Every structure is written in C-alpha cells, then in structure tokens.
Amino acid sequence: MDAYTLYVASVRWIHILAGITWIGILYYFNFVQVPAFAKMEAAARTNATQILVPRALLFFRWGAMLTFLAGITMVLSYGIGGPRAGSYWHSAGFHMILIGGGLGTMMFINVWAIIWPYQKRIIAATNAVAAGGTAPADQPKWARRAFLASRTNTLFSIPMVFFMVAAPFLGGLQG
Amino acid sequence: MKLPQDSQTGVVVWGIIMTAVLALLVKVIPGGLHGGAAVDLVIIVLAWLGMFWLLRKPTPPRT
Numbered sequence: 001m002d003a004y005t006l007y008v009a010s011v012r013w014i015h016i017l018a019g020i021t022w023i024g025i026l027y028y029f030n031f032v033q034v035p036a037f038a039k040m041e042a043a044a045r046t047n048a049t050q051i052l053v054p055r056a057l058l059f060f061r062w063g064a065m066l067t068f069l070a071g072i073t074m075v076l077s078y079g080i081g082g083p084r085a086g087s088y089w090h091s092a093g094f095h096m097i098l099i100g101g102g103l104g105t106m107m108f109i110n111v112w113a114i115i116w117p118y119q120k121r122i123i124a125a126t127n128a129v130a131a132g133g134t135a136p137a138d139q140p141k142w143a144r145r146a147f148l149a150s151r152t153n154t155l156f157s158i159p160m161v162f163f164m165v166a167a168p169f170l171g172g173l174q175g
Numbered sequence: 176m177k178l179p180q181d182s183q184t185g186v187v188v189w190g191i192i193m194t195a196v197l198a199l200l201v202k203v204i205p206g207g208l209h210g211g212a213a214v215d216l217v218i219i220v221l222a223w224l225g226m227f228w229l230l231r232k233p234t235p236p237r238t
Contacts, residue, residue, distance in 0.1 A: 031183060099197060151180030158190025159197050166198075 004082050011077065015070035022063035022111075023157055025056055030154045034147070049126040057119055064111040071101060100163030103156045110149040118146035 033056075037045050075097060079088045088094055121142050129135050180186055 030186070035183075096201075099201075148180050151186050155180065155186045155190045155193065158187065159194040162194045163197070 008077055011070050011074045015067055015074055018063050018066035018070060021059055022067050025060040026153055026157065029150055046126055046130055049123060054123055057116065061111055061116050064108050068108040071104060096163050096166050100160050103160040107153045107156050110153050114149035115146050118142040
C-alpha cells in the first residue's frame, strides 16, 4: 500500500465519521427533538434548550465543518494528485460527487449561515427568559427559519447520500 | 402556508422524489450530466434558489 492510498483512505474515513455525526444529529433534531419538544412542558423544554441543545449543536456544526473540509480535501486529492489526476474531473464519479457535494455544500452553508446563528439567538433568549426576562418578539421568526433550514437539510440529505454512494457504485447510471 | 418541510413524511417523500428526478436527469439529459459540469451546477443552483424562496415566503410561526 502506497502513501497516497493510505492518505486518501484516511481522509475518506474522517469524512464519513464526521458525516455520520452531522447527519445523525440532523435526524435526531428533525425526527426526535422537534416532535418531542412540541409535547414537553415549557419548563422541561427550557431545561433541554439550555443543557441538551447547545451540546447537540456543538457536535452538529463542527461535524458539518469537518465533513465539508474532508470532502473538499478528498476531491482535490483525487483531481490533483494520484493515479487519476486530471482525468478525474471528466469522470462519471466526479460528476456524481459534484451533485452530492453541491447538495452537501448547501447543507453546510445552511448550518453555519442560518441554523446555528438563529439557534444561538434562541438559546440566548431562552436563558434570558429563564433568568426572569421577556422573550424577544422575533423569537418565533428565528425558530421558524432555523426549523425550515434544518428540514430543508433533511430533505437534501436524501439525494445527497444517494449521489455520494452512487458515485462509486452506480457509474452505469449515466449510460 | 404549509410547506413540505412542515411534515416529517413530506420531507422524506420530497427527498425521495428529488433523488429520483436528479437520477433521471443524469440518465436522460443528452450526454447526461457527464456531458458537462454546467448542468450539474444549474440544477444545484436552482435547488438552492428554491430553498431560499421557501425560506422567504411569509409563513406563520411554528407551533
């Protein structure tokens, strides 16, 4: 086994581990937490928002960051170095990855540009209310935007995973 | 206005539909997406613009 093969396999391993962390927590938010919060009492929801949500968001957003960086590194490594350098950009595998990676990039931007900034405000507002303050009038709007971006990511994750997996195994799809 | 994102089932169904449509486009566009990265990028940008359109629609707060 040469050093390049070991390097690319390691980056792929990191990409998948981080991706599992990110998408796993995304599905937890969408299929477990949101419906559970809707049924929880306000005090329990506040407690969870103060303790559970920040920790979940920590792994969620940094999982997204590591997935994105490892993915970009992997594609550049295939395209610039190694035995397929140059020809990789014209391969069916790259075009499949371009679709999956394009969706993944939108999801990554949703995490860092919409979900996390609004969730930060929601957590701060929840802490302020728990300390005796009043909830900001815009809080429902923040929650709605973070929710829609999160659900959009859940929607995009389905074709994203298909094209990530399709790239190496379904090259014949483009026949 | 209810959006597909408001329903867990809706999200999964639309995710599967989007997968099928993209897979069909790969297969049926002359030359497929293999013929040019531009087609890939057009689809991706359209999907992204669609998401922002959904986010900008006036919608009631989530309950």
